[in-house]
Amino acid sequence: MSRTLQTRGVTYIFKEDHRDGTAQKSQWTISEDDEFRSFEYAFDSNWIEENVGWGLYLVNTIPAFLGVAELPNRHRLLFIAKFVGSDRGKRWHGYPANPQDHQHDTPSNDVLLNWSERGFVSRAKMRKILKGQPCNL
Amino acid sequence: MQPLRLTIPGEFYDSQIYAGRLHLWEVDHSIRTYNWDELIDSLAVPENLNLAVQCGFRRSDYLYGSQWDLIFQDKDIRSTITKKFSRLATHSLEMSSSHLTKALVDHQSNPINFPHSDSVIYGGRLYVAGQKGVWRTSCNKGNRHAISTRPNRIWDCPILSIAAAYGSLALSAGDEGLYEQNISDHDPWWAKDDDASDPKQLSATHSSSSHWTYYSVFSSSYKHSGYLADFDKESAQTADDPRFRKRVFRETISAEDIFHSKAYSWGVQDKLCQFLNGELKVIRYSPWYDGEQFEELPNLELSHEKGGFVSAESSTFGYIVEFDGGLSVVESDGSEFWIKGEPVSWRVFPKSKHYANHLHVIYDDRLVIYSFNSDYFVDQDEKIAGIKFNPRTRG
Numbered sequence: 001m002s003r004t005l006q007t008r009g010v011t012y013i014f015k016e017d018h019r020d021g022t023a024q025k026s027q028w029t030i031s032e033d034d035e036f037r038s039f040e041y042a043f044d045s046n047w048i049e050e051n052v053g054w055g056l057y058l059v060n061t062i063p064a065f066l067g068v069a070e071l072p073n074r075h076r077l078l079f080i081a082k083f084v085g086s087d088r089g090k091r092w093h094g095y096p097a098n099p100q101d102h103q104h105d106t107p108s109n110d111v112l113l114n115w116s117e118r119g120f121v122s123r124a125k126m127r128k129i130l131k132g133q134p135c136n137l
Numbered sequence: 138m139q140p141l142r143l144t145i146p147g148e149f150y151d152s153q154i155y156a157g158r159l160h161l162w163e164v165d166h167s168i169r170t171y172n173w174d175e176l177i178d179s180l181a182v183p184e185n186l187n188l189a190v191q192c193g194f195r196r197s198d199y200l201y202g203s204q205w206d207l208i209f210q211d212k213d214i215r216s217t218i219t220k221k222f223s224r225l226a227t228h229s230l231e232m233s234s235s236h237l238t239k240a241l242v243d244h245q246s247n248p249i250n251f252p253h254s255d256s257v258i259y260g261g262r263l264y265v266a267g268q269k270g271v272w273r274t275s276c277n278k279g280n281r282h283a284i285s286t287r288p289n290r291i292w293d294c295p296i297l298s299i300a301a302a303y304g305s306l307a308l309s310a311g312d313e314g315l316y317e318q319n320i321s322d323h324d325p326w327w328a329k330d331d332d333a334s335d336p337k338q339l340s341a342t343h344s345s346s347s348h349w350t351y352y353s354v355f356s357s358s359y360k361h362s363g364y365l366a367d368f369d370k371e372s373a374q375t376a377d378d379p380r381f382r383k384r385v386f387r388e389t390i391s392a393e394d395i396f397h398s399k400a401y402s403w404g405v406q407d408k409l410c411q412f413l414n415g416e417l418k419v420i421r422y423s424p425w426y427d428g429e430q431f432e433e434l435p436n437l438e439l440s441h442e443k444g445g446f447v448s449a450e451s452s453t454f455g456y457i458v459e460f461d462g463g464l465s466v467v468e469s470d471g472s473e474f475w476i477k478g479e480p481v482s483w484r485v486f487p488k489s490k491h492y493a494n495h496l497h498v499i500y501d502d503r504l505v506i507y508s509f510n511s512d513y514f515v516d517q518d519e520k521i522a523g524i525k526f527n528p529r530t531r532g
Contacts, residue, residue, distance in 0.1 A: 100359055101359070103295050103297070103310075103313075109250060109251065109267070109268060112252065116164075122479075123150060123501065124479045124482075130253070130254045130297075131346070132311055133345070133359070133447055134446065134447050136444070136445060
């Protein structure tokens with residue numbers, strides 16, 4: 001049974017397969033507490049759009065890596081979190097997003113522009129994310 | 138020979154240059170369009186460097202072509218022209234705000250979803266691709282706005298890269314594969330079997346970016362080594378055009394079969410490249426040959442590799458490889474030029490008639506237009522790097 005926490009009127013579920021080394025799944029490298037804080041920050045920053053949300057792991061307001069890609073690219077460091085809502089937005093879970101391999105892991109234009117305007121992501125990184133190019137912090 | 142450099146201050150995201158106009162996408166969701174010829178004519182440089190200014194920034198085609206062969210064989214003339222480019226390269230060329238204001242054609246709201254992943258101008262029309270699909274709008278000089286404010290969305294599939302030639306768009310759709318969209322008034326090659334107005338899937342295999350290799354399309358990918366959608370041309374004469382030749386799809390050839398190695402690969406016109414262990418493997422592609430279409434050329438070693446590989450392009454003046462720390466340009470005479478710093482974006486115009494020597498590099502506070510001019514003096518059949526200059530394939 002996955003652990004859950006309540007916040008902002010919704011339930012957040014910690015998915016085990018993104019922490020147990022499952023080959024086909026990207027893996028969190030940050031703690032569950034930090035994963036949860038990333039979700040709350042995304043929620044409070046309006047980076048949630050209907051049933052999809054996007055988050056960052058901010059250390060002193062600077063994005064840091066939060067996970068690694070699925071096999072065979074486990075060496076690739078990831079810094080964007082994707083949150084997915086179900087049950088009409090009442091239940092959420094998240095995983096480290098890998099926009100280089102999966103287009104559906106690319107944050108929306110609005111979220112990327114907000115990150116750029118707030119200085120979290122440079123325009124160079126924004127371009128790389130949008131084009132699915134390798135993007136290091 | 139050092140490239141020329143021209144700086145335009147501002148906060149930009151993308152640039153296009155076409156038919157004497159420079160279009161700049163700004164981060165505030167607007168587009169500025171400048172009269173490029175007027176901007177270049179306003180540059181304050183000594184009169185004896187005007188040839189270098191005009192060829193460097195306005196007329197890349199001028200010094201190409203067989204009409205200059207005899208003159209360029211004269212070492213004195215060649216040396217004089219080279220010195221002009223070298224002297225101009227020592228000038229710090231920056232557009233002043235007064236000249237920019239004077240040459241401004243339009244400053245308009247961006248009518249298309251922003252930020253986009255790619256753009257291209259072809260046949261007087263601007264095509265913009267991104268997460269929400271592909272838009273088309275006109276950018277003719279006769280319009281009220283430089284970029285028409287009435288764009289049409291021609292497809293709703295998320296697109297990573299776009300390239301135009303032969304009356305078609307090559308569209309890289311990531312996991313959805315590689316597509317071709319007809320943008321001409323003629324029936325495309327797939328009209329017999331499928332709806333001509335729908336995009337045609339060339340391959341279901343992942344495609345990150347694509348370029349035209351003559352009438353074929355090379356698809357690059359960060360998930361595998363890429364592939365060539367190989368086409369032939371067959372006579373299909375009509376009453377209107379007895380010399381008309383139609384593209385016919387042959388097969389998809391994996392980059393691994395072409396290069397015999399696995400790594401990021403790309404191709405433009407006659408050159409297919411692969412970046413492997415700090416070197417460029419290069420193949421000459423001749424689709425019309427009955428014999429061997431792929432000829433292996435000598436590898437090129439890159440000395441400026443700063444950080445991880447990001448992307449690569451080809452132009453007439455050489456190959457451009459982006460790393461985390463900047464751009465490495467391998468020029469057609471074999472020399473290497475390093476451009477330090479992570480760009481917001483960058484672009485070359487290998488199929489352009491007048492701007493094939495341009496490399497546009499956008500940084501947070503400026504656009505720098507580099508102009509590489511050593512290719513005029515290089516034998517196009519024997520050149521070490523870059524695609525072959527061919528006046529017939531310029532748009």
